[in-house]
Amino acid sequence: MDFPPLLSLRPHGADRDEEVAVEVPVALTVNGISQAVMLATPADLEDFALGFGIGEGWFMTRHELLDVEATPQADGIELALTVTAACEQRLKTRRRTLAGRTGCGLCGVESLAQLGSRRPAAIEAPPVMLERGALDHALSVLPTAQILNARCGGLHGAAWCRPDGKLVLAREDVGRHNALDKLIGALTRQDADVRGGFVLMSSRASFELVHKTAMAGAGLLACMSAPSSLAIATAGELGVQLWAFVREGRATRYA
Known part of the structure; x- marks a missing residue:
């Protein structure tokens, strides 16, 4: 239904x-x-x-x-x-x-x-190697993948991207955590290999987003807004690369 x-x-x-x-x-x-x-x-x-x-x-x-x-x-x-x-x-x-x-x-x-x-195991896959301009490219494409958000302006987006920044799959929800859950579920149903790419979120970087990224086996989380201290610490412990303030022309790596 x-x-x-x-x-x-x-x-x-x-x-x-x-x-x-x-x-x-x-x-x-x-x-x-x-x-x-x-x-x-x-x-x-x-x-x-x-x-x-x-x-x-x-x-x-x-x-x-x-x-x-x-x-x-x-x-x-x-x-x-x-x-x-x-x-x-x-x-x-x-x-x-x-x-x-x-x-x-x-x-x-x-x-x-x-x-x-609830703490997941540390990521064992090799570090994600982003290509030059990958974050900027993914960020520029994300709005076109947020079909519902384009109509109402009230939804967070979660996207799975390749190391070159090509957006592969996206999901939306009023809650950033839910959007990531939907993305992880869709990737899992497709048996997608998440070890080489990265997650892009239209939100701030929270502990829960880092946790969910690690539970899915992904090694890099990029967020458009600020990170929290616990998100940074958790990413460091779990071996998840954490990028925040991903905006036009800039990005800061915190872990």
């Missing part, structure tokens, strides 16, 4: 309708058990389910996710995930309910000890 990612409405005093990004609660259940509720844009939901699960360590491979069914509910959308028995058993040992949102925070982490348990 398709859900509208944009909504047309007429602002007060305006003489025409405008399109705004849809933001709804998306409840993820795994084999009938509630696992997470996130606020997201209802587009590319299968990608979102797989990418979110990879970032949370639910899935070891994409084949553990057997099916995704999206169903409208009174207050949002339910994403019913059917997973393998081995995956279900693994989740039962660490089940928790996540209260998600599009802003800052560590989704579902109830203690500092849990934060350490």
Whole structure:
């Protein structure tokens, strides 16, 4: 079932309708058990389910996710995930309910000890070698890949790019974390090799974005806005190259 990612409405005093990004609660259940509720844009939901699960360590491979069914509910959308028995058993040992949102925070982490348990392994692939002008080229192409954002102006973009800056795939969402989840899910479903390219985000660089990039096995994250101290420290620990303030003619490497 398709859900509208944009909504047309007429602002007060305006003489025409405008399109705004849809933001709804998306409840993820795994084999009938509630696992997470996130606020997201209802587009590319299968990608979102797989990418979110990879970032949370639910899935070891994409084949553990057997099916995704999206169903409208009174207050949002339910994403019913059917997973393998081995995956279900693994989740039962660490089940928790996540209260998600599009802003800052560590989704579902109830203690500092849990934060350490979620830490992915350091990237083992060779460092990503960017070609000259790659970041500038990818940045210039990103707006054309954000089809929904061009209509409403309210969505973050996450893109996968080759070392020469060629944009391969992009996803959008009101939340930057969700946009990256969707991108990771789409790449995983295509069995894409993410070791040689880089992730480009239209947002600031946060801990969660670095974490998700590492969980996906990618070795470079580039963001248009500023990094946080924890994002920089985490990128250094995990061997993820972190570039921020990626704007026309400039970029700063922090890790």
